[in-house]
Amino acid sequence: MAQYQSTVDAELLEGLLQRDGGVAKLVESVVTQILQAQVQEHLKAAPYERTKERQGYRNGTVTR
Secondary structure, three states, X not given: OOOOOOOOOHHHHHHHHHOOOXXXXXXXXXXXXXXXXXXXXXXXXXXXXXXXXXXXXXXXXXXX
């Protein structure tokens, strides 16, 4: 089983304790980091990295 390391922004953590919706933002941040790590592991390359081992491509993301 793979192990993932997640980092939490200090502002996000402070917001968790002070404002509404902090938990949702924390969960969103952690889930996004996990999904990005899984895609990187599956493709065998970081975003924009060109390697011989690369297994495919992925679409970009758009902030809405």
